[in-house]
Amino acid sequence: MQSRRDQVDAQRYLNFRLTGALVRADPDALESPTRRDVRSLVAGSVVALLMLGGVAAWAWLASGGSTAWRQPGVLIIDRSTGTRFLFLDGVLRPVRNVASARLLVDGNVKPLTVAGSRLAGVPRGAPLGVVGGPEILPDAGRLNAGVWRACAQGSPDTADTAAAVANWPRPAGGAGDRIVVEVAGPPAAARVGRDEGLLVSSEGTDYLLWRGRRLELARPWAADVLGWGGTASVPVPAAFLELVPAGPELAPVAVPERGTPGPDIGGRPTSRGDLFAVATAAGQTAYYLLLPTGLAPLTATQFALTQAEPGTAPARRITSAELAAAPRARVAEPASLLPARPPVIVEPRGDTAAVCVETVGVPAVFARSTEPAWRARVAGATASPGAPAQPPPPAGPASGAPTDPALALVLAPGPLPAGTPEADVDVDVRVQARGGALLVPDADVPVDQQQCLLVDGAGTAFPLTPDAVEALGYRLEQAIEVPRQLPLLLPRGPSLDLIGRAAG
Known part of the structure; x- marks a missing residue:
């Protein structure tokens, strides 16, 4: 004859097998089929409570629940109005702009958003900072x-x-x-x-x-x-x-004493301001301008501008020997700085x-x-269109040079x-x-x-x-x-x- 305890144990065993068969399709499992679910539920509840506590603590601190906003160097931002303050000598002083806040605390500024309700009972002072400073x-x-x-x-x-x-x-x-x-x-x-x-x-x-x-x-x-x-x-x-x-003007080369008699070149009289052309060994034509001190070489730009000046005679052809026998000069700046x-x-x-x-x-x-x-x-x-072809640019200066x-x-x-x-x-x-x-x-x-x-x-x-x-x-x-x-x-x-x- 079985005792009541035996009958209860048998009933529990039968329920355990039925639950295992329904939940895990394994009536002979040794572990309770709901054991993992219970553990997961308990662990999840604990994690949720911890997270909820962390969020609550963060919200409390962020809303000004702590006294961190009273620390030196903290730029207090009123969440409800956006007004910026510095807490100085027990008084909230409005700050006109971000740059002023940095200047006031010598650069060590830490922004902190605080709920307006936390600042309600704190006295206010006069504004600080530079009017019109950078935002x-x-x-x-x-x-x-x-x-x-x-x-x-x-x-x-x-x-x-x-x-x-x-x-x-x-x-x-x-x-x-x-x-x-x-x-x-x-x-x-x-x-x-x-x-x-x-x-x-x-x-x-x-x-x-x-x-x-x-x-x-x-x-x-x-x-x-x-x-x-x-x-x-x-x-x-x-x-x-x-x-x-x-830069210099794009203008004809200035000739002091223009039109006055100059030295004879190639046995012929000249005037200051006359233009001369000489065939070079490279098969090109070089141009010169007679200055008071002698013949000065001209660039293509200088020659084009000087020849077009009203009253200027066409360039006179001379030989290389006649050029060598003539006195020489140089065009002074700034005309020498033209292209x-x-x-x-x-x-x-x-x-x-x-x-x-x-x-x-x-x-x-x-x-x-x-x-x-x-x-x-x-x-x-x-x-x-029609612009003259240009030679490749000269090599630049060494790296780092002006x-x-x-x-x-x-x-x-x-x-x-x-x-x-x-x-x-x-x-x-x-x-x-x-x-x-x-x-x-x-x-x-x-x-x-x-x-x-x-x-x-x-x-x-x-x-x-x-x-x-x-x-x-x-x-x-x-x-x-x-x-x-x-x-x-x-x-x-x-x-x-x-x-x-x-x-x-």
Whole structure:
């Protein structure tokens, strides 16, 4: 006769086998079929409780439940209003901008978002910081990361810019007196050769942009005698031309005492200002100009301009022996700095084009006393039909040696962006997202002994002292020098320093 305990055990065993058969299709399993489920449920519950506790703790801390926002150097951001505060001497002092916060705590700022309810009972004080200071500070890693580009008509499209601008149609009949300045942008794609140039015009005067300089065409017929008569000049604002260093005029060589009697050459009388032609051993023709001190050799460009001057007689042929017997002279600068031969003119394509100058700047620690070099680049351009063929450019200087300034010519299709009035020209400033620049005005002065210039993400230039540079999270070694006229196109903000930082 079985006891009641035996019957209960038998019933449990039967239920265990039935459950195993239904759940795991194995009535003879030694382990309970629900054991794993129970373990998983318990473990999951424990993990969920831990996660819930962590989230609750994080929410409590983030909402200001802790006193971390009272620590020195913490930039408190009111979650409900976005107002920024610094907790100083038991008082919440509003901060006008991010740069002011960094200057106030000497760069050691830690942003912390706090619920407005946690700040409700804390007294407020007067605002701190620089009125109109920068709101968009460049990332230290992207400071001076790209090139500076100034364009006379529009700007190359840049998809990643921090400042959005509106589009408008190109003004009819000219450049519209507008300049686009791009800071920390990508370099242009193609180069302008050393023996290529661009014809531009401003206020009724034509110029040749060549090897980083502007050469004024001093005679109305200069373009015709140099082979550019069929090339239309590109109108640009006068302020744009001021960015390009001035070179010598494209004009006939000046002859002191022109027309007065000179020495006999080849047994014939001469006058100062006469032109002479000599056949060389290479089968070419060399040209000379009679100056008061003797015969001076002329380049093809100088000869074309001098021969076209009204009142100038045609060049007289002389022999090599007659040349050797004549006194010699040299053409003085700046006429000697003109291109030896008329350069090939690059013409814009399409109805709209941007003529730009571009530079990477010169690092302040290696800065020269000369102007920084402009890079020579061109996109979407063709050489002028009928332009004379040019020899290959001479080999450049050794790496690291100073080079002649060179222009960047970029032709950008599309509408012009709206500009910001600046003097007599509209200037639109574009800065690459998270980019900016740190500039020094004079490379001859040690960088730590002069006032720098910070260009923020909105394109505004702020003068600042060397200690303010470091407080904002930058290094003085990052500063560069760019052509002096270029920063003058940017809107100017207030000075940033550590001395008057608490002025309200």
